[in-house]
Amino acid sequence: MHQSPLNALTSIVEQIARTGDPKAVMSNIVQSLRELMQVDVCSLYLCTPDFKHLILAATEGLSPRAVGKAKLKLDEGLVGHIASSLSTLNLGNAPADDRFVFIPETHEMPYYRFLGVPLLHLRKLIGVLVIQGKERQPFPQEAEAFLITVASQLAGTLAQLQSKGEWYKKRNPRQGYRRFPGLKGAPGLGMGKLRLVRPHLSLDQVKAACTSEAEAEKNAISEALAAVSEELESGSGHLGQHLPSDLNALFNVYQMMLQSPELSQQILARIDAGDNAPWALKQTIDAMAEQFLQADDPYLKARAEDICNIGQRILNQLLSRERPSTEAPDEALILTGELISIADLAEFPLHQIHGIICTQGSTLSHTAILANALGIPAVMGVEQFEPEQHKGATLIADGHRAECVLNPPAALLAEYQRMIDDEQRFMQGLERLRNQPAITRDGFTVSLLTNTGLLADATPGLLRGAEGVGLYRSEIPFMIHENFPTEQEQYTLYRKVLQAYAPRPVNMRTLDIGGDKQLPYFDISETNPYLGWRGIRFSLDNAQLLISQVRAMLRADIEHGNLRLLVPMISRIDEIQSFRRYVEKAVDALNREGHEVRMPAIGMMIEVPSAMLLLPRLTPYIDFVSIGSNDLTQYLLAVDRNNPRVSGLFDHLHPAVLVALEQIHRQCEALGLPVSLCGEMASDPAAVLLLVAMGYRCLSLSAYNIPRIKLLIRSINRETLLSLLEQTRQCNSETEVRALLAPVLAEAGWGRDSRPSLPGDTASGATH
Ligand code: PEP
Ligand code: MG
Numbered sequence: 001m002h003q004s005p006l007n008a009l010t011s012i013v014e015q016i017a018r019t020g021d022p023k024a025v026m027s028n029i030v031q032s033l034r035e036l037m038q039v040d041v042c043s044l045y046l047c048t049p050d051f052k053h054l055i056l057a058a059t060e061g062l063s064p065r066a067v068g069k070a071k072l073k074l075d076e077g078l079v080g081h082i083a084s085s086l087s088t089l090n091l092g093n094a095p096a097d098d099r100f101v102f103i104p105e106t107h108e109m110p111y112y113r114f115l116g117v118p119l120l121h122l123r124k125l126i127g128v129l130v131i132q133g134k135e136r137q138p139f140p141q142e143a144e145a146f147l148i149t150v151a152s153q154l155a156g157t158l159a160q161l162q163s164k165g166e167w168y169k170k171r172n173p174r175q176g177y178r179r180f181p182g183l184k185g186a187p188g189l190g191m192g193k194l195r196l197v198r199p200h201l202s203l204d205q206v207k208a209a210c211t212s213e214a215e216a217e218k219n220a221i222s223e224a225l226a227a228v229s230e231e232l233e234s235g236s237g238h239l240g241q242h243l244p245s246d247l248n249a250l251f252n253v254y255q256m257m258l259q260s261p262e263l264s265q266q267i268l269a270r271i272d273a274g275d276n277a278p279w280a281l282k283q284t285i286d287a288m289a290e291q292f293l294q295a296d297d298p299y300l301k302a303r304a305e306d307i308c309n310i311g312q313r314i315l316n317q318l319l320s321r322e323r324p325s326t327e328a329p330d331e332a333l334i335l336t337g338e339l340i341s342i343a344d345l346a347e348f349p350l351h352q353i354h355g356i357i358c359t360q361g362s363t364l365s366h367t368a369i370l371a372n373a374l375g376i377p378a379v380m381g382v383e384q385f386e387p388e389q390h391k392g393a394t395l396i397a398d399g400h401r402a403e404c405v406l407n408p409p410a411a412l413l414a415e416y417q418r419m420i421d422d423e424q425r426f427m428q429g430l431e432r433l434r435n436q437p438a439i440t441r442d443g444f445t446v447s448l449l450t451n452t453g454l455l456a457d458a459t460p461g462l463l464r465g466a467e468g469v470g471l472y473r474s475e476i477p478f479m480i481h482e483n484f485p486t487e488q489e490q491y492t493l494y495r496k497v498l499q500a501y502a503p504r505p506v507n508m509r510t511l512d513i514g515g516d517k518q519l520p521y522f523d524i525s526e527t528n529p530y531l532g533w534r535g536i537r538f539s540l541d542n543a544q545l546l547i548s549q550v551r552a553m554l555r556a557d558i559e560h561g562n563l564r565l566l567v568p569m570i571s572r573i574d575e576i577q578s579f580r581r582y583v584e585k586a587v588d589a590l591n592r593e594g595h596e597v598r599m600p601a602i603g604m605m606i607e608v609p610s611a612m613l614l615l616p617r618l619t620p621y622i623d624f625v626s627i628g629s630n631d632l633t634q635y636l637l638a639v640d641r642n643n644p645r646v647s648g649l650f651d652h653l654h655p656a657v658l659v660a661l662e663q664i665h666r667q668c669e670a671l672g673l674p675v676s677l678c679g680e681m682a683s684d685p686a687a688v689l690l691l692v693a694m695g696y697r698c699l700s701l702s703a704y705n706i707p708r709i710k711l712l713i714r715s716i717n718r719e720t721l722l723s724l725l726e727q728t729r730q731c732n733s734e735t736e737v738r739a740l741l742a743p744v745l746a747e748a749g750w751g752r753d754s755r756p757s758l759p760g761d762t763a764s765g766a767t768h
Helices: 005-018 022-037 077-085 141-164 214-233 247-259 261-272 277-294 298-321 342-346 366-374 410-433 455-463 475-480 487-501 535-541 543-556 573-592 609-613 615-621 629-637 644-649 655-671 685-694 703-715 718-728 734-747
Strands: 041-047 053-060 071-073 089-091 113-121 124-133 178-181 183-186 189-196 333-337 353-358 378-380 394-398 403-406 445-452 469-473 506-509 563-567 601-606 624-627 675-677 698-702
Touching: 022 041, 022 053, 022 124, 022 141, 041 077, 041 141, 053 077, 053 124, 071 077, 077 089, 077 113, 077 124, 113 141, 124 141, 183 353, 183 366, 189 353, 189 410, 214 247, 214 261, 214 277, 214 298, 247 261, 247 298, 261 277, 277 298, 333 342, 333 394, 342 366, 342 475, 353 366, 353 394, 366 378, 366 445, 366 698, 366 703, 378 394, 394 410, 410 703, 445 455, 445 703, 455 487, 455 703, 469 487, 469 698, 487 506, 487 543, 535 543, 535 573, 543 563, 543 573, 563 573, 573 601, 573 615, 601 609, 601 615, 609 615, 609 629, 609 655, 615 655, 624 655, 629 655, 655 675, 655 685, 655 734, 685 703, 685 718, 685 734, 698 703, 718 734
Parallel strands: 189 333, 333 353, 353 378, 445 469, 445 698, 469 506, 506 563, 563 601, 601 624, 624 675, 675 698
Antiparallel strands: 041 053, 041 124, 053 071, 089 113, 113 124, 178 403, 183 378, 189 394, 394 403
């Protein structure tokens, strides 16, 4: 081999990145591998979508006509043996092996040496990668090690192709109808037209991509160039902070750059060579900026920044051109994209958003939390779905089954519509519970408060009988703004929330950005964002922001006195000590300024295991605690709450989480500290059974879920749950815990979809 394995892999993966067509990706792989390893044959076999057969998906060396046709059972032949045993096979005389099967379509010459390795992704078999040669001895160990490495590196990409089934396309009898599995985001069913929401890309983030529609891309770039030119012409190009003071002169420079033949010609040439418009633009801008940077003249050097600004403007135009809003003002939409930010949501009237489908993220991504808060059905991590391919299609977001349904045929559409209507009736039926307490049959009362952060969901909370706000996520308004909101802006907002809920208590949490909660105007790029600059750490390091937020909250509280402060991500004693001092100082300062503010109760989120372990020593500085079970689960289990790859390992019913929750409750009782729980766990009926058994008397959850959970609590008997809790203490896994709880939920009329079964709920055709 001439290249190191690493270089070889890099070049293969680069090719993959540049190729959109799955068949081309696969033939690139076998072609590159055959060359790199200098072998006669390299073939890729993939499992059929039903995992019953292996099909030759690409080959270099066997007959190309066998591709898509040569087929083996999962235990048939040498390839089948590798698939069923999940082990490598390296032979010097393959045809002599008992397991060898000749496949006529391949027109296989007598190749003697044979090396095959299984392709596994996330414990699942994807296919088998094989090399063959004419020599009569096994491949050297070096080749075996290399092929195993290549297989592990490529498995992720191949898994995506394999599951999409494009390579294996048989015409679907019901053209266009498909179902895509995902992860639960928010419950409910929504139906509407696919509306693509693209991320707001910066030029730096543009990735290599090719196009087969060069003409369309060239038109798009020409239109974008003309639009930026027009913007500059009219002087309305909001080039923001990047503009130095001498505006007019700069507009001229920008215009000159924009109209320079070099710029447009280079972009167009790259598109002609196969790049898509954003990628062609990025490369051209980078090359031009580099030229300016090379100059000795400081004036010319400084122009590098200008050309980058111009590039960003052109990109913005390009992307906005890809977002035609063709739908009618009241048309039901399913917003679809990688992850949909709160700013994206804010662009649409709420009544138009009938569902959310994200190709990334997981149950605890903030998109999912927002969807829950707003009662919008959402499905996350639908990795196999490519919304770009289905613009304008009809979609169903099935948040109960975590499925995205594309172009359902008329009969299925009617069935979903019936279920949506039934569900609406069911929710309306629950309205009668609004003023009823959440009390078990044997008299154990639980307070149900709401989680909020948007003014838009203050009203739903009240309408659904929330007894207060258990968690106000103050970062959400920060995420919609274009700058850090001022003290006065915050004051106005907080006052509205406190007023809406008065006299009920409102736990306002100070800023908790970081992790997957990013501010568009304050970049925190970190390798490990969940272990980085988050929550109170960020606030204490940016004390001016903390002080203005606390002052705004204290002032907003003057009228109704229902504010309680909540601090996120406490992991150290000195953090809560410092926080308390800031609050005390703010109270003093405001009183000196003539505002009659009071010292509110201070609560601490238990999200980090160290806060749980230090609880007795933190108690002198706090008045109450609220458990953030989302983060507590993440940090106890070392499972990223937002990573679909490990989402199967994220479960708040993991025995370790249950032990922690019992310990916290016991300690709080002993310390006389009021305790509540405000993570998504409070919306999970199975978890609620155990929380009630443990003695939790206060839960905070999304408004949408309050009536359902109230209905559940009113249907159970705590006494019988105590023995169930005892049994779960013996469970070794969350699966065992859920299996124990399932019959109790079923008895309470609670279906597998986290809601009581709907009348006539056959969910025809729906599968998991
Ligand atoms: C939690 O971690 O459980 C929580 C409620 O906070 P957030 O989801 O906003 O991180
Ligand atoms: Mg949290």
